Amino acid sequence: MNLPNLLSLLRLVMVPVFAMVFFRDDPNAHYWAAGVYALAFFTDIADGWIARHFNQITRLGRILDPLADKLMTLTVILCITIAGIIPVWAVVVFFLKELLMGIGALVMYRRMDDVISSNWLGKASTGGFFVVCAALVLFPQIPSTWATVLISCALALTIAALISYVVQYLQVCSHKRELP
Secondary structure, eight states, X not given: OOHHHXXXXXXXXXXXXXXXXXXXXXXXXXHHHHHHHXXXXXXXXXXXXXXXXXXXXXXXXXXXXXXXXXXXHHHHHHHHHHTTSXXXXXXXXXXXHHHHHHHHHHHHXXXXXXXXXXXXXXXXXXXXXXXXXXXXXXXXXXXXXHHHHHHHHHHHHHHHHHHHHHHHHXXXXXXXXXXX
């Protein structure tokens, strides 16, 4: 167990903490929840940087890191949907996209004993989703039209990332077939 994997485990622990803080009956609850979410986001950045910089990338980390990210993001989007900040269809689209990515990762792991590393579009998607969701947590009174536009942009970016991963997967598969 290395530091990047410990940071990913910390993010997993922060998932229920975010939900409990978000729904607390406290006028500052959304600020505290945004703080938990920001801490999770920064541990994501830190674990990726440490893993790459100090050559601590592990198979476990390549599974734990995205799992922690996806569970945190799903929890945040569920919370802001339950609070009526964004429409229900947004969480459905997000869930279906994550389900497809999860199935794809499982298939790849079984076929190649590994998963695709994150790419710049996946990182941009994570960052964009964080900014949008953090803004919606901090400013729940935002007009619903603006909230829908913001979450739609974030979802479009995540779908673009999904497409890039599918293309990357197909390239890896075709390259593996070409090997002797």
